[in-house]
Amino acid sequence: xxSVSQHNHHVILSEAASLELGCNYSYGxxxxxxxxxxxxxxxxxxxLKYFSxxxxxxxxxxxxxxxxxxxxxxxxRKPSVQWSDTAEYFCAxxxxxxxxxxxxxxxxxxxxxx
Amino acid sequence: xxxxxxxxxxxxKTRGQQVTLSCSPISGHRSVSWYQQTPGQxxxxxxxxxxxxxxxxxxxxxxxxxxxxxxxxSEMNVSTLELGDSxxxxxxxxxxxxxxxxxxxxxxxxxxx
Numbered sequence: 001x002x003s004v005s006q007h008n009h010h011v012i013l014s015e016a017a018s019l020e021l022g023c024n025y026s027y028g029x030x031x032x033x034x035x036x037x038x039x040x041x042x043x044x045x046x047x048l049k050y051f052s053x054x055x056x057x058x059x060x061x062x063x064x065x066x067x068x069x070x071x072x073x074x075x076x077r078k079p080s081v082q083w084s085d086t087a088e089y090f091c092a093x094x095x096x097x098x099x100x101x102x103x104x105x106x107x108x109x110x111x112x113x114x
Numbered sequence: 115x116x117x118x119x120x121x122x123x124x125x126x127k128t129r130g131q132q133v134t135l136s137c138s139p140i141s142g143h144r145s146v147s148w149y150q151q152t153p154g155q156x157x158x159x160x161x162x163x164x165x166x167x168x169x170x171x172x173x174x175x176x177x178x179x180x181x182x183x184x185x186x187x188s189e190m191n192v193s194t195l196e197l198g199d200s201x202x203x204x205x206x207x208x209x210x211x212x213x214x215x216x217x218x219x220x221x222x223x224x225x226x227x
Contacts, residue, residue, distance in 0.1 A: 034215065043117075044204065044218040051213050090157065101147065101170050102206075102216060104157035 002027035004093050006105035013081050013112050021076040021108050023091030033074040034092040034102070035065055044090070050074065061085070083114045116140065118207050118219035126225045132193040135222045139186050139207030145169075146188040147216060148180060151202040160203075163188055164210050192224075200226045 007022035025031060035047040048059025055067040065076045074091060091105040119138040127133050139146050148160040159172040163182035180190045186207075192199055202223050206216035 032213065036218075043220045044206075046215050046217070049215055092157075101159050101162055101172075102149075102157075103159065104149075106156040 002031075002093060002095055002103050004091055004103050004105040006089075006091055006108050008108050009106065010109045011111070013110070015083055015112055015114055016080050017112075019076070019078040019081045019085070019110070021089055021091075021110070023074045023076065023105060024072050025074070025091075025093045025103075026072065027093060027095050029095055032094040033065075033067060034094075035059065035063070035074075035076050036090045036092060036104075037087045038090065038107075039087045047076070047089070081110075081112050083112050086110060086112045118205055118217055120203075120205050120219035120222050122222060123220065124223045124225075126227060127195050128227050129195055129197060131195050132191065133195060133224065135190045135192075135203055135205075135224075137188045137190070137205030137207075137219060139188070139205075140217055143207035143209055143217075144186055145208045145210035145214075145216075146182055146186065147206045147208075148188070148190050149204045149206065150174075151204055151221070152200075157204070160190070195226050197226050200224060 003026045005024045033050040036044045037047045038044050050057045050067045058064045063078050088107045088109050090107045092102040121136045145164045147162040149157050151157045162170045166182045177193045182188045202221045204221045206218045208214045208216045
C-alpha cells in the first residue's frame with residue numbers, strides 16, 4: 001500500500017521567512033499529487049495539484065511545489081510567509097488505479113509569528 | 115455554487131450507540147468520499163461512493179458503513195460506537211475522475227462519552 005511521509009510535524013517561522021515543507025510518497029506507479037491546507041476552524045482547501053506536465057506547479061496564495069519523480073518527492077515552497085499562512089498543511093497522493101482515493105500524510109502544522 | 119455540506123456539525127454519543135452522518139456534495143459531483151481525521155492517525159480514508167455504488171473501501175471495521183442516494187447525497191453510519199471513534203469525519207466530493215480534485219466539507223465532530 002502506498003504511504004505519504006511529511007518530514008516535519010511542526011514548523012515555526014517568522015514573517016517573511018522562506019518555507020519548504022517536505023513530502024515523500026512510496027508508490028512506484030503513476031500518481032497525482034496534492035497539497036491541501038486547513039486554516040484554523042476551516043475546512044480543507046486545495047492549495048495546488050500536479051497531474052502531469054511541468055513538474056513545478058503554482059498554487060494559490062503564492063505557494064508552489066516541485067515534483068521530483070526520481071526522489072518520489074513533492075515539496076511545498078513559499079518564498080516569504082505571512083502570519084495568515086498559519087495553518088496545517090497536508091500532502092496527498094492518488095494512485096492512478098481508477099479510484100479517486102486520497103492517501104494523506106500526517107500533516108505539518110505551520111505557525112508564523114508576526 | 116454551494117460547497118459540500120455536512121450535517122450535523124457536532125454530535126455527542128455514548129458507547130454502544132449508533133450514529134448517522136450526512137453529506138450533500140457539490141451540485142453535479144457524483145463521487146463522495148469519507149475520511150476520518152484524528153490527532154494520532156491523521157486523515158484516513160473510509161470509503162468512496164460513485165453513482166450509488168461503493169467504489170473503494172479503506173481499512174475500517176464493518177461497523178462503519180455508508181450509502182449514496184440517486185441525488186448523490188451520502189450517509190455514513192457507525193454502529194456500536196467505541197471511544198476510539200471520536201474524530202472529525204470529513205466528506206469530500208468530486209466529479210469522480212482522477213484529474214478532478216476533491217472538495218471537502220467542514221466535517222462532523224463526533225465525540226463518544
